[in-house]
Amino acid sequence: MPTKSTRVPTHASTPVKRRPGGRSARVQDAVYSAVGKLMATQRPDQITVPMVAELADVNPTSVYRRWGDIDALLEEVAVAAFTRxxxxxxxxxxxxGDLREWARVITDDIVRPHRTRYLRAMVNARDGVVLDACPCWTARREQLAEMISRAHTRGERTPSVEQVLDHVIAPLYHHVVFALPADTAYAERLVDDVLSMRSAESR
Amino acid sequence: MPTKSTRVPTHASTPVKRRPGGRSARVQDAVYSAVGKLMATQRPDQITVPMVAELADVNPTSVYRRWGDIDALLEEVAVAAFTRxxxxxxxxxxxxGDLREWARVITDDIVRPHRTRYLRAMVNARDGVVLDACPCWTARREQLAEMISRAHTRGERTPSVEQVLDHVIAPLYHHVVFALPADTAYAERLVDDVLSMRSAESR
Known part of the structure; x- marks a missing residue:
């Protein structure tokens, strides 16, 4: 999973594993940072490789060679931003308690305007593709599996990982990308709903 | 609701109420039809008012005067497409039975490539706005209210309209815009989940 080793310099506070070293890392940092700055003021569909390259002070050819096109670059930055x-x-x-706190943190994060822009950029970059899974959810799946496994150890009845993704994460992201209101009270209502479901495992 | 009186000529089979008459209707039909054709081959962010005007054989000024900008036009066409x-x-x-059939029809509809493009165009047009509600859901809310009211008459225990929107409609739309797999089996699983929830009304 190369995307897991990348990071957005303005959001992650510590270096991570498998990060490219030297010049390659400097180019990546500069390019990610440039994308983040452009996202704050531009619509994703207005951002181009030459704009990113100029702001990052790198050669556009380096950007094309490494990322292929602007959609692939925006997607990679977006995924990195969702893998804190x-x-x-x-x-x-x-x-x-775990799911309420987890959903609150995610909601506070994705409603921030620059994060919402990243999400819309991902939607935009999806044209003509069908994915088996959204790479931005890999970390969420792992977190859910851990919280649910701890609950099983305590003897709690739980929904499945897929149910929490479908009924908490999906509606939150849906609301954010369609510009519908989403706040922590809404997130907690979704958590209440999923906890009141018959578990998929007991079907 | 002006959006309810609009239609996409290629999808609606019968004329509807409060449709503008004469020249105004001809311009609308031509413009909607042009948007539909462009959506089949272009990304939404690549469609411009001059492109639409040329294909519709109308003056770009007429398009700007009536719709303001390309985002407002794309949004209106998308809403019309969701209000069959x-x-x-x-x-x-x-x-x-009602929810399963209803969710199957919606799923088959929104996974078609041109419909998915409309949805992504709506996401794209959302930049910088926050809505109280998505106008594309007005018809869905009314349909749900009717199906749930009939179930109450039969003495059935039901989820609320909001719960079905959050836990069936939102995940379906989320999957489609993020290019995740969505089929009728997935839609039926979502319906099973929402029917197994504690009703919001009994909380």
Missing amino acids: EDEVLPDTGSLE | EDEVLPDTGSLE
């Missing part, structure tokens, strides 16, 4: 390495997984002693 | 006047609401005798 500094995030602490909640451990409150109950799955309800 | 020829759709028959399922009435199977149980809410489970």
Whole structure:
């Protein structure tokens, strides 16, 4: 998973594993940072490779060679932005407490205007593709599996990882990309709903 | 609701109420049709007012005067495409049967490539806005209210309209715009989940 080793310099606080070294890393940092700055003021569909290259002070050819096109670059930066390495997984002693805290943190994160722009950029970059899974959810799946496994150890009845993705994460992202209101109260209502479902495992 | 009186000529089979008459209707038909054709081959962010005007054989000034900008036009066409006047609401005798059939029809509709493009165009047009509600859901809300009301008359326990929107419609649309797999089996699983929830009304 190359995307897991990348990071957005303005969001991650510590270096991560498998990060490219030397000149390659400097180019990546400069390019990611340039994308982040452009995202703050431009619509994703207005951002071009030459704009990124100029702001990053690198040769456009280097950008094309490494990322192929602007959509692939925006996608990679977006995925990196959703895979924060500094995030602490909640451990409150109950799955309800864990999921509420986890959903609140995600909501606060994705409603920020520049993060919403990243999400819309991902939608935009999806034209003509069908994915088996959204790479931005890999980290979310792992976090959910851990929280649910802890709940099982405590003897709690739980929804499945897929149910939490479908009924908490998907509606939150849907609301954000379609510009519908999304706040922590909404996130907590989704958590209540999923916890009141019959578990997929018991079907 | 002006959007309810509009239609996409290639999808609606019958004329609808409050449709503008005469020259205004001809311009609208030509412009909607041009947007539909462009959507089949272009990314939404590549479609411009001059392109639409040329294909529709109308003056670009008329398009700007009536719709303001390309995003407003794309949005209106998308909303019209989601408000089909020829759709028959399922009435199977149980809410489970109704919701399964309803979700299957919606899924088959939104996974078609040109419909997916409309959806992504809507996401694209959302930049810088926050809505109280997505106008594309007005018809869905009314349909759900009717199916749920019939279920109450039969004495069935039901989820709320909001719960079905959050847990069936939102994940379906989320999957489609993010290019994740969505089929009728997935839609039916979402319906099973929402029917197994504690109703929001009984909380």
